[in-house]
Amino acid sequence: MGRNPVTWLGSPAFPDAARRALDDTQLRGNLRKATTTIRGKRESVVSELDDWEELRRAGESIKDDVLTNLDTYLERLEAAVTERGGVVHWARDADEANRIVLDLARQEGADGVVKVKSMATAEIGLNEALADGGVDAIETDLAEVIVQLGNDRPSHILVPAIHRNRAEIKEIFAQMPEPPDSDDPRALAEAARKYLRRKFLSSKVAISGANFGVAETGSIVVVESEGNGRMCLTLPETLITVMGIEKVLPRWQDLEVFLQLLPRSSTAERMNPYTSIWSGVTPGDGPQKFHLVLLDNGRTSTLADEVGRQALRCIRCSACLNVCPVYERTGGQAYGSVYPGPIGAILAPQLAGDLHDEQAASLPYASSLCGACYEVCPVRINIPEVLTHLRAEVVEAKGKRTPEAMAMSAAAWVFGDRRRYEAAQRAGSLTRFLARDGTLSSLPWPGSKWTDTRDAPVVPKESFRSWWRRNRG
Amino acid sequence: MNGPRVALFPTCLTDTAFPETAKAMVRLLERLGCDVEFPLDQTCCGQMHFNTGYADHARPMARAFADVFDGYDHIVAPSGSCAGMVREIHPNLCDSSSAALRTYELSEFLVDVLGVVDVGAHFPHRVTYHPTCHSLRMLGVGDKPLRLLRAVSGLELIPLPQAEQCCGFGGTFALKNAETSTAMLADKMRCVQDTGAQVVTAGDNSCLMQIGGGLSRLRAGVRPVHLAEILASTQEEPWVATP
Numbered sequence: 203m204g205r206n207p208v209t210w211l212g213s214p215a216f217p218d219a220a221r222r223a224l225d226d227t228q229l230r231g232n233l234r235k236a237t238t239t240i241r242g243k244r245e246s247v248v249s250e251l252d253d254w255e256e257l258r259r260a261g262e263s264i265k266d267d268v269l270t271n272l273d274t275y276l277e278r279l280e281a282a283v284t285e286r287g288g289v290v291h292w293a294r295d296a297d298e299a300n301r302i303v304l305d306l307a308r309q310e311g312a313d314g315v316v317k318v319k320s321m322a323t324a325e326i327g328l329n330e331a332l333a334d335g336g337v338d339a340i341e342t343d344l345a346e347v348i349v350q351l352g353n354d355r356p357s358h359i360l361v362p363a364i365h366r367n368r369a370e371i372k373e374i375f376a377q378m379p380e381p382p383d384s385d386d387p388r389a390l391a392e393a394a395r396k397y398l399r400r401k402f403l404s405s406k407v408a409i410s411g412a413n414f415g416v417a418e419t420g421s422i423v424v425v426e427s428e429g430n431g432r433m434c435l436t437l438p439e440t441l442i443t444v445m446g447i448e449k450v451l452p453r454w455q456d457l458e459v460f461l462q463l464l465p466r467s468s469t470a471e472r473m474n475p476y477t478s479i480w481s482g483v484t485p486g487d488g489p490q491k492f493h494l495v496l497l498d499n500g501r502t503s504t505l506a507d508e509v510g511r512q513a514l515r516c517i518r519c520s521a522c523l524n525v526c527p528v529y530e531r532t533g534g535q536a537y538g539s540v541y542p543g544p545i546g547a548i549l550a551p552q553l554a555g556d557l558h559d560e561q562a563a564s565l566p567y568a569s570s571l572c573g574a575c576y577e578v579c580p581v582r583i584n585i586p587e588v589l590t591h592l593r594a595e596v597v598e599a600k601g602k603r604t605p606e607a608m609a610m611s612a613a614a615w616v617f618g619d620r621r622r623y624e625a626a627q628r629a630g631s632l633t634r635f636l637a638r639d640g641t642l643s644s645l646p647w648p649g650s651k652w653t654d655t656r657d658a659p660v661v662p663k664e665s666f667r668s669w670w671r672r673n674r675g
Numbered sequence: 676m677n678g679p680r681v682a683l684f685p686t687c688l689t690d691t692a693f694p695e696t697a698k699a700m701v702r703l704l705e706r707l708g709c710d711v712e713f714p715l716d717q718t719c720c721g722q723m724h725f726n727t728g729y730a731d732h733a734r735p736m737a738r739a740f741a742d743v744f745d746g747y748d749h750i751v752a753p754s755g756s757c758a759g760m761v762r763e764i765h766p767n768l769c770d771s772s773s774a775a776l777r778t779y780e781l782s783e784f785l786v787d788v789l790g791v792v793d794v795g796a797h798f799p800h801r802v803t804y805h806p807t808c809h810s811l812r813m814l815g816v817g818d819k820p821l822r823l824l825r826a827v828s829g830l831e832l833i834p835l836p837q838a839e840q841c842c843g844f845g846g847t848f849a850l851k852n853a854e855t856s857t858a859m860l861a862d863k864m865r866c867v868q869d870t871g872a873q874v875v876t877a878g879d880n881s882c883l884m885q886i887g888g889g890l891s892r893l894r895a896g897v898r899p900v901h902l903a904e905i906l907a908s909t910q911e912e913p914w915v916a917t918p
Binding site for chain 2: 216217220221224527528531532566567568569570571572573574576577590593594595596597606607610611613614616617618619620623627630631641643648651652654655656657658659661662664665666667669670671674
C-alpha cells in the first residue's frame with residue numbers, strides 16, 4: 203500500500219505553510235470577502251427554517267446509523283446497483299481505486315475522460331494516476347477548471363479556486379483555444395463554456411463522485427450548481443462513480459433531510475440548481491455502462507476510533523470552512539490536503555493514518571478551538587472534541603521526550619500541589635522586573651512567541667491568594 | 676451571613692496575573708449578599724493540558740478540583756473557558772463530577788442563580804464587549820453579560836463589529852500558531868478600535884490578555900477591563916486603573 207495522497211507530499215507543517223499564506227495580501231482579501239458573504243447568506247437561509255436544529259439532529263442520527271451498520275447498508279447498495287445493471291467495485295485504498303478506474307477507462311478505449319467535481323477522486327489523486335496511465339482527465343466544474351489549468355491546488359471544498367480573483371482567472375484561461383477577451387465574469391464563463399462544450403461532446407467516459415448513495419434503491423445522487431456535472435452524467439456512454447463508503451444512506455426518504463441540510467449549509471441556497479439521481483442503467487437513456495467504485499482509503503480505520511469516527515458524518519458542505527477564523531486568514535492550501543479547514547484538520551490526519559508525519563500531526567493544532575465550526579455543522583460533528591482527541595494521539599505518537607512534553611509534565615507537577623504552585627507564582631512574579639514603564643514587551647523563548655507581537659501581562663508582586671490570606675485568612 | 680455559599684474559582688491565570696479581577700468578584704458577590712469563600716487548595720483546572728493533548732495530566736487536576744470544591748453550593752469563575760472546561764470536560768475525565776455541575780461563569784451565576792441583572796454598578800466610560808468563544812459556544816451564556824452591562828449606570832455600551840469572531844488566543848494556539856493568532860488578533864483590534872471605546876471588556880482574562888496585549892503594543896489607548904471589575908465598580912468605590 204502506497205502513501206495516502208489525502209495529504210500532499212512535501213507540504214510543510216501548518217504553522218509554516220500558514221506563515222506564507224498570511225503574507226499573501228490578495229489571498230487575505232479574497233478570503234475575507236468570500237467567507238463574509240457566504241456566512242451572512244447561510245445564516246439567513248438557515249434562519250428561515252424553524253426546524254433547523256431538528257434537521258441537524260436527524261442528519262446526525264441517520265449518519266450514525268449508517269456508520270454503525272455500514273456493512274449491511276453497503277451490501278444492500280451493492281445488490282441494488284447490480285440489480286439495476288451497474289457494476290460495483292471495492293477499493294481498499296487510493297492505489298486500488300485508481301487502478302480500477304484506469305483499467306475501466308482503458309477498456310473503453312478512452313484516452314480522455316470528463317470529470318464531475320468530486321472530493322473522493324481528488325482525495326485519491328485520480329487525475330495524476332490517470333495521467334500516468336496515459337488518460338487525460340478533464341475537470342468540468344468551473345472552479346476545478348481554474349485549478350487544473352492553473353496547475354494549482356484546491357483551497358476550498360466547495361469553491362476550490364476561492365483564492366483566485368478574476369484577473370488571475372483571465373490569465374489562466376489564456377491557454378484555452380478561444381481565450382476570454384476580458385476579465386468580466388460573463389466573458390470568463392463564456393470562454394469556459396466553449397472550452398468545456400467540446401470536451402462534453404467528444405468524451406466517451408465520465409467520472410464522478412457521489413454526494414449520497416441510497417442503499418434501498420441503488421440510486422446515486424450528485425448535487426451541483428452549474429449543470430456541467432449533469433452534462434458529464436448524461437452524455438458519455440460510460441459513467442464511473444467513485445464514492446466514499448460513508449456516503450451511503452439507508453433509505454430514499456433520508457434524502458429529504460440531507461437535501462435540505464446540504465444546499466443551505468454549502469452554497470447558502472434553499473435548493474441547489476441541479477440534483478442528478480440515477481439508479482444503475484436505464485436502456486436508451488444516459489450512460490449505458492455504469493461502474494460504482496466504493497472507496498475505503500482510511501475510512502474503516504477512522505471508524506474504529508470512537509471519538510474520531512464522527513468526522514465520517516461529513517457531507518462536504520464546507521460551512522465549517524466559511525466560519526473558521528483560522529481558515530479565513532490562511533486559506534485552504536496551508537492545510538496541505540484536499541480537505542482543508544476545520545473538517546480537514548480532523549479528517550485528513552485520520553484518513554492519512556500516520557500521526558508520526560509532522561504535517562499531518564500539525565493539523566489538529568490548526569485551531570483556536572473557538573467552536574464556530576461545531577455550531578454550523580449540519581450533521582453536528584463536534585470538531586473541537588475531535589481536535590483535542592487527535593491532539594492527545596499526536597502527543598502519544600511523539601513520546602515523552604519532546605521539550606513540550608517535558609514542560610507540560612513540569613507544569614502538571616507544579617499544579618499537583620498547592621505549595622509548589624505558590625512557589626511558581628512567586629517565581630513568575632519576578633518577571634515583573636523585566637517590565638519597563640509597566641509594560642512587558644520582551645520575554646525569552648518560548649515567551650518570545652507571545653511578545654513578538656503582544657505585550658505580556660506584568661505579574662504583580664501579590665497574587666490574589668496572598669491578598670486573600672492577608673485580608674481574610 | 677446567610678446568603679448563598681459561594682466558592683471562588685478565580686482560575687490560576689487570574690489568581691496569578693490579574694488579582695484585581697478576583698478582588699472585584701469578592702466585592703461584587705459580597706455586595707449581592709453572598710458568603711464568599713476561597714478554597715486555598717485549588718490550583719488549575721487542567722484546561723491548558725487537556726486542550727494541548729495532555730489529557731492524562733489533566734485527569735488528576737480534574738479529580739483535585741472535585742475534591743477541593745466538594746460541598747460548596749456554587750462555584751464561580753471569572754472565565755468562560757475555565758468554567759467550560761470544568762463543566763463540559765471534567766465529567767469525561769473523572770467520575771466525581773458533582774462539583775463540575777455546580778460551576779458557573781460569573782454572568783451565568785449572577786443572572787441565572789442570583790437572578791439579578793442590575794447589580795448596582797457605576798462605570799462612567801465608553802465600553803465595548805467581546806463575547807469570548809467558550810462563554811458563547813461552550814457555555815451558551817448568550818446575552819447575559821450584555822444585559823448586566825446595560826444595567827450599569829453611566830456606562831455607554833458600543834456594539835463590537837464581528838463580535839463573535841475569535842480573538843486568536845486559543846491557549847497554546849497563540850504560541851504554536853503565533854502568526855495566525857496574530858492575524859486574528861489584528862482584525863479583532865481593528866474592530867475594537869473602530870468602536871471608539873475606551874474600554875474593551877470580556878468575561879475571560881485569557882482573551883483580554885491577548886486583545887489587551889496587542890492593543891498595548893500598539894499604544895492604542897484602549898484598556899482591557901474584566902467584566903467583574905466593571906460590575907464591582909460603584910459611585911462610592913469606583914474602579915481605578917491599576918498600572
